[in-house]
Amino acid sequence: xxxxxxxxxxxxxxxxxxxxxxxxxxxxxxxxxxxxxxxxxxxxxxxxxxxxxxxxxxxxxxxxxxxxxxxxxxxxxxxxxxxxxxxxxxxxxxxxxxxxxxxxxxxxxxxxxxxxxxxxxxxxxxxxxxxxxxxxxxxxxxxxxxxxxxxxxxxxxxxxxxxxxxxxxxxxxxxxxxxxxxxxxxxxxxxxxxxxxxxxxxxxxxxxxxxxxxxxxxxxxxxxxxxxxxxxxxxxxxxxxxxxxxxxxxxxxxxxxx
Amino acid sequence: xxxxxxxxxxxxxxxxxxxxxxxxxxxxxxxxxxxxxxxxxxxxxxxxxxxxxxxxxxxxxxxxxxxxxxxxxxxxxxxxxxxxxxxxxxxxxxxxxxxxxxxxxxxxxxxxxxxxxxxxxxxxxxxxxxx
Amino acid sequence: xxxxxxxxxxxxxxxxxxxxxxxxxxxxxxxxxxxxxxxxxxxxxxxxxxxxxxxxxxxxxxxxxxxxxxxxxxxxxxxxxxxxxxxxxxxxxxxxxxxxxxxxxxxxxxxxxxxxxxxxxxxxxxxxxxxxxxxxxxxxxxxxxxxxxxxxxxxxxxxxxxxxxxxxxxxxxxxxxxxxxxxxxxxxxxxxxxxxxxxxxxxxxxxxxxxxxxxxxxxxxxxxxxxxxxxxxxxxxxxxxxxxxxxxxxxxxxxxxxxxxxxxxxxxxxxxxxxxxxxxxxxxxxxxxxxxxxxxxxxxxxxxxxxxxxxxxxxxxxxxxxxxxxxxxxxxxxxxxxxxxxxxxxxxxxxxxxxxxxxxxxxxxxxxxxxxxxxxxxxxxxxxx
Numbered sequence: 001x002x003x004x005x006x007x008x009x010x011x012x013x014x015x016x017x018x019x020x021x022x023x024x025x026x027x028x029x030x031x032x033x034x035x036x037x038x039x040x041x042x043x044x045x046x047x048x049x050x051x052x053x054x055x056x057x058x059x060x061x062x063x064x065x066x067x068x069x070x071x072x073x074x075x076x077x078x079x080x081x082x083x084x085x086x087x088x089x090x091x092x093x094x095x096x097x098x099x100x101x102x103x104x105x106x107x108x109x110x111x112x113x114x115x116x117x118x119x120x121x122x123x124x125x126x127x128x129x130x131x132x133x134x135x136x137x138x139x140x141x142x143x144x145x146x147x148x149x150x151x152x153x154x155x156x157x158x159x160x161x162x163x164x165x166x167x168x169x170x171x172x173x174x175x176x177x178x179x180x181x182x183x184x185x186x187x188x189x190x191x192x193x194x195x196x197x198x199x200x201x202x203x204x205x206x207x208x209x210x211x212x213x214x215x216x217x218x219x220x221x222x223x224x225x226x227x228x229x230x231x232x233x234x235x236x237x238x239x240x241x242x243x244x245x246x247x248x249x250x251x252x253x254x255x256x257x258x
Numbered sequence: 259x260x261x262x263x264x265x266x267x268x269x270x271x272x273x274x275x276x277x278x279x280x281x282x283x284x285x286x287x288x289x290x291x292x293x294x295x296x297x298x299x300x301x302x303x304x305x306x307x308x309x310x311x312x313x314x315x316x317x318x319x320x321x322x323x324x325x326x327x328x329x330x331x332x333x334x335x336x337x338x339x340x341x342x343x344x345x346x347x348x349x350x351x352x353x354x355x356x357x358x359x360x361x362x363x364x365x366x367x368x369x370x371x372x373x374x375x376x377x378x379x380x381x382x383x384x385x386x387x388x389x
Numbered sequence: 390x391x392x393x394x395x396x397x398x399x400x401x402x403x404x405x406x407x408x409x410x411x412x413x414x415x416x417x418x419x420x421x422x423x424x425x426x427x428x429x430x431x432x433x434x435x436x437x438x439x440x441x442x443x444x445x446x447x448x449x450x451x452x453x454x455x456x457x458x459x460x461x462x463x464x465x466x467x468x469x470x471x472x473x474x475x476x477x478x479x480x481x482x483x484x485x486x487x488x489x490x491x492x493x494x495x496x497x498x499x500x501x502x503x504x505x506x507x508x509x510x511x512x513x514x515x516x517x518x519x520x521x522x523x524x525x526x527x528x529x530x531x532x533x534x535x536x537x538x539x540x541x542x543x544x545x546x547x548x549x550x551x552x553x554x555x556x557x558x559x560x561x562x563x564x565x566x567x568x569x570x571x572x573x574x575x576x577x578x579x580x581x582x583x584x585x586x587x588x589x590x591x592x593x594x595x596x597x598x599x600x601x602x603x604x605x606x607x608x609x610x611x612x613x614x615x616x617x618x619x620x621x622x623x624x625x626x627x628x629x630x631x632x633x634x635x636x637x638x639x640x641x642x643x644x645x646x647x648x649x650x651x652x653x654x655x656x657x658x659x660x661x662x663x664x665x666x667x668x669x670x671x672x673x674x675x676x677x678x679x680x681x682x683x684x685x686x687x688x689x690x691x692x693x694x695x696x697x698x699x700x701x702x703x704x705x706x707x708x709x710x711x712x713x714x715x716x717x718x719x720x721x722x723x724x725x726x727x728x729x730x731x732x733x734x735x736x737x738x739x740x741x742x743x744x745x746x747x748x749x750x751x752x753x754x755x756x757x758x759x760x761x762x763x764x765x766x767x768x769x770x771x772x773x774x
Contacts, residue, residue, distance in 0.1 A: 085433055128576050132574075134515035136508050147329070154496050157497070158515050161572075163577065166729055169434055170427070172428035182385060184385045184388075185350060187349070189383055190382035193497060194497075250576065
């Protein structure tokens with residue numbers, strides 16, 4: 001019954017559209033108001049392997065807070081104050097909590113002990129979350145970004161159990177009431193799906209750098225470590241860096257310069 | 259052993275119940291959908307694909323766009339039909355032209371009983387245009 | 390045969406009515422959960438799986454334990470069990486259905502559950518778990534029902550039914566192994582990252598399952614004319630004894646490795662459960678209750694005199710069930726997720742609503758079990774009397 005209805009309806013709809021378009025021809029059109037929706041070719045940023053280096057010697061809390069804020073506003077990340085139900089893409093933690101394997105009573109910890117450092121999805125080269133996802137809702141792009149496809153996620157939270165970094169957030173409730181001002185250009189999420197940082201892939205694909213990199217006053221370096229001439233490759237080959245829980249074999253692509 | 263009469267009566271009653279929506283519609287005059295184009299769309303004249311293709315298969319195009327953008331990192335769509343490139347975006351492209359969602363998309367969907375295009379799924383996350 | 394479920398005495402229908410009421414109430418609470426999201430549970434970003442998934446894990450064990458009556462009967466020709474294999478199989482049916490429901494109610498987007506089939510992903514253990522559980526459910530429904538039907542007509546089950554039974558035998562440990570692999574393959578969770586996870590799961594399943602069957606056998610004896618028989622019960626008790634000893638032994642192996650190697654990533658989780666960590670002792674009593682229950686149950690089961698005393702046997706079975714349930718049906722999640730990746734301690738307790746929904750699923754399982762057992766027992770009485 002539904003089918004017949006729809007077919008009939010489509011036939012009638014086509015007639016009515018004819019009418020509408022015919023009507024519109026009669027209207028006076030001011031060409032100046034017209035903005036064409038077709039666009040110039042975007043220069044998409046491409047890489048073999050995107051990576052990020054965070055310079056702990058230079059970054060400070062003001063910068064970190066600004067990065068967090070800009071990222072969360074851009075991506076419509078809700079602000080649930082309840083710690084267990086928070087959603088966060090980038091946030092800050094004590095150095096000693098981030099690098100907490102064994103007892104770091106000496107050297108590095110005494111240097112950075114009470115410093116807050118930014119943490120986000122590590123965009124692992126060998127990501128456990130991708131391995132466990134039963135629907136390929138989370139997957140690795142060719143340039144290494146670990147992406148969430150919100151359209152496919154069933155909310156099983158296996159990826160959250162698999163992530164050794166606590167980088168994934170689940171929408172325990174409808175996030176919209178907790179977004180102060182919605183950025184109309186980016187979708188929100190809804191209750192029941194998992195989300196996380198995706199290296200601003202929507203910006204990269206339009207030729208822009210990730211928002212936190214832009215806001216970081218050069219304390220976050222972003223680039224292609226698959227390219228030996230890139231800035232990030234050079235910095236990483238010169239300077240000492242740490243990666244979170246390297247021994248787990250996930251090959252994280254967030255490097256902390258110390 | 260079996261009571262034929264009762265079974266047949268039961269069947270008939272069952273059929274009547276199953277067809278209830280049909281009975282309820284009998285005699286009702288239905289307002290046919292009349293999707294109105296926004297000023298901007300009128301100026302553009304053409305949609306991304308031929309009109310009848312859009313009408314019958316816009317949801318297919320949307321799924322294709324969704325997968326191109328989210329899964330393949332491709333944000334540009336070249337339309338053979340009107341030889342133009344479009345940014346792949348539901349909010350910033352489709353809804354920029356069809357900014358009158360209520361009079362356009364919903365007009366059809368309410369009639370056809372499609373939940374997807376109007377409520378709830380897409381617009382739980384994607385932002386509806388301000389009208 | 391189904392008509393046998395439609396007749397019964399007042400007690401039977403009262404039980405069904407009570408179960409239906411609980412199911413109905415919890416169904417409304419589930420609707421509430423759908424509306425508001427999983428925020429109504431006690432789970433959070435750190436303990437992101439809770440009571441639902443741990444019930445699922447526990448029940449996979451109960452389902453797998455059907456093996457403990459089917460295997461002696463079909464591979465060792467232990468004839469005593471021929472009368473009760475169907476009880477094992479029907480217990481598995483009800484347990485697997487509960488498993489699936491628990492997974493389902495845990496999903497954030499249950500409306501998209503078919504994505505698992507639309508985008509099959511062989512590298513995900515979850516995908517395989519769904520596959521093996523579904524197959525196991527079918528195997529048990531078909532074999533249980535067919536065996537009952539053929540027995541009723543007093544003919545031997547045909548070859549295809551027996552083939553399915555032989556397939557179901559290795560399939561039982563398979564489902565629990567795959568379920569253990571859900572956890573044992575995650576790199577950052579020291580509590581779960583152990584090769585002995587699957588054996589330990591199996592051991593705890595093979596003691597909890599028979600213990601449950603023994604309790605059910607006593608209930609059946611009281612409420613119907615069907616008597617499982619003392620020999621069968623004693624045999625089940627022996628199986629439970631060995632499995633329970635294996636379970637405690639595996640736990641000991643685990644503890645030794647972790648405590649002696651002193652690797653904090655593994656040690657901290659155990660410390661948290663057993664002696665408390667950073668001044669947080671919330672789960673320590675439960676952990677000890679679980680361990681002590683299992684140890685006492687071993688003593689009660691291992692001494693023949695105690696085992697043959699009805700009260701003590703029932704006590705032992707009860708202790709086994711509670712002990713393994715605390716271990717697997719609750720602490721498995723807490724131990725795995727706490728401390729979190731930043732070393733913080735998070736306390737998880739199921740909320741009221743979460744518990745109601747959980748009870749609803751259990752009631753649904755019990756309802757299926759009661760109905761299936763009613764049929765099976767009526768048929769058996771018909772054959773034997």
